[in-house]
Amino acid sequence: MRSNVRILCFVCLILITSKVKAFEFNEDGNVEGWNPARAAVEVIDGNLVISVTADTLDPFVNSPFGPYDANEITGVLMKMRWSLDPTSYGGTRIYFFPSSGGHNSIGYTPPSDPNAFSVVLVDFLATEGWENDNGWVGMINNIRLDLADNIPQDYTVEVDWIRLESLYLDNETFEWMNMKGWEIREGAPEDFNDIELENVYNGFYALKITGTGVWHALKQPIKGGLELEKGTQVTLMGAAMIPADSWDADSNLWLRVTEKSTAGVEDHTPLVEVTVFDEWFEFQVEKQLIYEPSERESLEVHLYSINPEGKPIYLDDIFIDVTPPEFEDKDLYWRYNQSHWEFNTPGDAEGWSPKNNTDVTYFDVNNIEVDGTTVGALLLDLPGGTFDPWINGPAGPYYSDDITGFAARMRFNGTESDMAKPADGGQHTFYWFYVAGGHANSAQFEIPAANEWFTTYIDCSDIWSSWVNSFRFDFGHYQNLMMVDIDWVRMFGQYIGNNAFEETLEPWAKVGEGFSLSADQFVPRAVVIHFKDILQRL
DSSP states (O other): OOOOOOOOOOOOOOOOOBOOOEEOOOSTTOOTTOEEESSEEEEETTEEEEEEOTTOSSOEEEOOOOOEEGGGEEEEEEEEEESSOOTTSOOOEEEEEETTSOOEEEEOOOOOOTTSOEEEEEETTOSSOBSSSOOSOSEEEEEEEEOOSOOSSOEEEEEEEEEEEEOOSSSTTOOSSSOTTOEEOTTOOGGGGOOOTTOOSSSSOOEEEEOOSSOEEEEEEOTTTTTOOTTOEEEEEEEEEOOGGGOOTTOEEEEEEEEEETTSOEEEOOOBOOOOOSSEEEEEEEEEOOSOGGGEEEEEEEEEEEOOTTOEEEEEEEEEEEEOOOOOHHHHHGGGSOOEEOOOSTTOOTTOEESOTTTSOEEEEEEEEETTEEEEEEEEEEOTTOOOOEEEOOOOOEEGGGOOEEEEEEEEESOGGGSSOOTTSSOSEEEEEETTSOEEEOOOOOOOSTTOEEEEEEEOTTTOOSEEEEEEEEOOOOSSOEEEEEEEEEEEOTTOTTTTOOSOOTTOOOOSSOOOOOSOOOOOHHHHHHHHHHHHTO
């Protein structure tokens, strides 16, 4: 009998907290967790409609409970429309409630035009306007939107969306009297530091850019840009105001996202189309990242412009939104699962487990000698007279449409009489269990001879489908002790049909004569190693 090796496993707990959240209110009747006080809410035609009766003191709407990480959120961006002009009434504030206790609030200016939606930014990094010194730090339980107090008539507030903005840019709203986070590029004038108080889009200040007649620019890196996956969509949003006499036939505005490869190749978003003058307009450009993180040298926002010398343009509220790449359902799962198990590390069963310690009395990975070579193998002892022993593979889910079958290299060490297929069926069989429920199994596999290594191929391509939660190998009912050694188990992908040449040559098309099946079974080492290398890259 083999001696057991005790393996101590450690479990790591990962605390996951909420970062950025968007409430779009696109589903009628779904208020997405927003809870009113001294008001009523409902979602109609894609808007959260807040109704307040006349002469109401302190109406507000609470956000859903977080927690929200203050380190990852710079403020609240809202698109809203009021049924009247509330600017002469007080009470319009955003409150927040930290997990550590207490609260704080900062005021916001609601839109005054009842006929148009406006975007309102509430900057949590502002240095002025706070109710107390309890700052925007740590974990935040929830925020709340306070409305206007004591308006002498019924009114409504329609909210198209509410977004908790993430900290990707420094001073993206230009609310400091400096260019924090931005670097002046070659040829850029000192006029980039000229910020005028009276030219604002939202908040206190805007960025004034005085033209020089040539291209000039600011830049700064996007937070976390070197770690973003290939296929991630990066959206650059902002607002601009361009006086008509600050624009001519040679003028251009190029607020761009620039991705640069380690080979020095840059990929940019296009120019901003400018068709509105003498008033603020919003714009956005989108870029899907084309490089893997290991291939990316930088990911930056560039504020490029060219306009007549001495003529100003104004920019404000520059934000970056990052959307993870979208995968098909199958890519979300099976590509991250281990697709082969080599059993090369003593004590590491790589997620495999036995039925119990009665029908499988020994279960471990150790090194063994095979033809003078040391190999790792999963070793099992199946005592004589036991019923229905099996081993379970690691839990999935696995997307079976991309897995045509399995191969396993095994050796059964026992008596010749125990090598035959059990007469009652169901043994020497590969089983699988669907995520949706139920199970199925392959045909029984042969054991060619006692005490000899062989490779069994299990073709599942025509007999399973959809999501598979787990699988297992069932062994036989043996009269005597059976010791099973498993060198490796490997999945096969959607590349070749009938790669094992079992029973028929189909779907191979013969060109000429001389092709037939042979009872001999051989696995060239070079081919096995090559296939292993391919699987490691999936």
